[in-house]
Amino acid sequence: MMSESTSDECDLVMNYSASERCAFVKRTADCSMADGMVNYLRVAFCLLPPNLTPFTITLCVIWLIVLFVILGLAASKFFCPNLSAISSTLHLSHNVAGVTFLALGNGAPDIFSAMAAISHPHTAGLAVGALFGAGIFVTTVVAGSVALVKPFAVASRPFLRDVIFYMVAVFWTFLILYRGVTTLGETLGYMSLYVVYVLTVIISSYIYNRRKNSDTNSVQNVPHIPEFSSSDSSDEDVPCLTGGTIQQDYDSEYRPLLPYSESTSEILMSSLNPVDSRKWRRKSWTWRLLKVVKTPLEVLLLLCVPVVDLDKEDKNWRRPLNCLHLITAPLLCVLVFQSGAYGEVMIQGEFPIWLLTLLLGMFLAAIVFCTTTNDQPPKYHPIFALLGFVASAVLISATASEVVSLLHMLGVVLSLSNTVLGLTLLAWGNSIGDCFSDITVARQGYPRMAIAACFGGIIFNMLFGVGLGCLAQMYKTQSSVQFGSEGLLTWILAGSLGLSLVLSFLIVPLSHFHLGRSYGIFLLVFYFVFLLIALLTEFGKIHT
Secondary structure, three states: OOOOOOOOOHHHHHHOOOOOHHHHHHHOHHHOOOOOOOOHHHHHHHHOOHHHHHHHHHHHHHHHHHHHHHHHHHHHHHHHHHHHHHHHHOOOOHHHHHHHHHHHHHOHHHHHHHHHHHOOHHHHHHHHHHHHHHHHHHHHHHHHHHHHHOOEEOOHHHHHHHHHHHHHHHHHHHHHHHHOEEOHHHHHHHHHHHHHHHHHHHHHHHHHHHHHHHHHHHOOOOOOOOOOOOOOOOOOOOOOOOOHHHHHHHHHHOOOOOOOOOOHHHHHHHHOOOOOHHHHHHOOHHHHHHHHHHHHHHHHHHHHOOOOOOOOOOOOOOHHHHHHHHHHHHHHHHHHOOOOOOOOOEEOOOEEHHHHHHHHHHHHHHHHHHHOOOOOOOOOOHHHHHHHHHHHHHHHHHHHHHHHHHHHHHHHHHOOOHHHHHHHHHHHHHHHHHHHHHHHHHHOOOHHHHHHHHHHHHHHHHHHHHHHHHHHHHHHHOOOEEOOOOOHHHHHHHHHHHHHHHHHHHHHHHOOOEEOHHHHHHHHHHHHHHHHHHHHHHOOOOOO
C-alpha cells in the first residue's frame, strides 16, 4: 500500500489497486470536491463496484448531458428574457444592452463554468481549456458553418474591431498563463479591457449613426432601403429576430373572438405547459423528440424561476404561478447557492434558514395573491424579472459547479488532463447551443448577425470568465492566483486560437470582407487539424 498522507493529489488515485481506491478517496483532502453538491469521486470509487467502471462512466456522461441541458434551458428560457426585461425597464440603448446584458445572457454557461473551475486550483485547467477551446470552436466551426450556409460580405469595421480586441484578450491571457500568477491589479485591468471594448462599440456606433443621419438628411425624398451586403454598414442594421411586433402579430391571429376568462387553476396548468401546440404541429420529429426529453426539466424550472416578457401584452403575468414563485425561487436560491452550503445553516442553532425563507415566501405570496387579479399585472411586476434573474443565475452557477466536478472526476477515471476535457466536452457543451442558433440565424438571412455573435460574445466570456474566477479565488485565499500549466497542450491551445484570429484578420480583408464557402471549409479543416494535434499531444504522441 502507498503512503497514507492526506496531502496527496486526488489525480493519483488511479495509481492504486481497485480495492484501495475508495480508502484513498476518503482519506485524501483533495478528493473532497467541496464545490459540488455530489462527491462524484466517492460515487465512482466507493458507491459502485470497480468492475462497473464502464457503466459508471456511461451514467456520468448521461448526467453530464442533462446538466448541459439545464444550463442551456436556464440561460435561454429564463436568464436571457429576464435580463432583456431588466434592460428595457432601465431604458438602456440597444448598444449598451447588447454588449452587457445580452452578452452576459448568451455567455452565462461559459462564464459560470469558468468561474467554478478557476476558483479551485486543481480544476483551473478546465477553465483554460474551455475558454480557449470554445474560442477556437466558435471562431472556426461556427463561423465556418455560417459561411458555408450563407456566403456573405461581413461588416468591415465591426469585424476588425472584434477580432483586434479578441486578439488582445487572448494575448493578455497567454501572458498570465506564461507567468503562472496574476495579482488583483492585473485582474482588474484585465477585466477593464471589456469596458474599453464596450466604450469603443458605443462611440463607433454613435459616430456611424450620426454620419448616416446626416447623409439621410442631405438626400431628400429618397426612400431608405437597408443594404445588408455593404461592408460599411454597422452591425446594428439587422433587426432582432424576436421582435415584439412579430410576436404580437403572431399571437393576435390566435386571439379568441369572444371574451374568455380562465380560472386560476387553468392559468396555473397552462403556465406549466412548455409545449406550444401550434409550434408542435409545424416542427420535425427530431425537434419533438428533444422537446419530450426537455419537458420535465422545463416544468421544474417553470415552477421555480419567474420570467417577465415585455413583448407580451400581459408581460407574462401569471398570477397563481408568480405567487408560487415567491416561495420556490428564494427557496431554490437558499438550497443551491454555493452547492447547498446554506441549506443546513441554523439561526441560533435551532431554526433552519430554509424554513424561514419558506415562511417569508408564503407570507409574501399570500399578500400578492390577495391584492392582484389574473388579468392585470401589478405595477411592481418588473421586480419578478429581478427575482428570476437572481434565481436563474444561482441555478446556472450551481449547475456549472456540478459540471466542473463531474468533468474532474471523468478526468481522474480516464486519466485525462483537465485541459483536454475543457477544450472538448466542456467547450462543446457550452458552445453547441451557440452553434445551432447562429447557423439558424444565418439560414434565416442574417449571416452578419451570426458572425458578429461569433466574435463579440466570446470576448466577454474570456475576460469575465477568467477575471471573476480569479477574483473569487483571491477572496477565498487572500492571495494572488497561481496557474499551474498543463505543459505543451496549454501553449498549443493559446497558439492555435491566436493563429486562427491572425489568419482571419489577414484573409478576410484580402477577400474584400466576403466570407465564401472556401473560407468556411478552411476554418473547419483548421479546427479538425487543431483537435488532432491537441489529442496527439494529450496521449504523448507529440511532446517537447
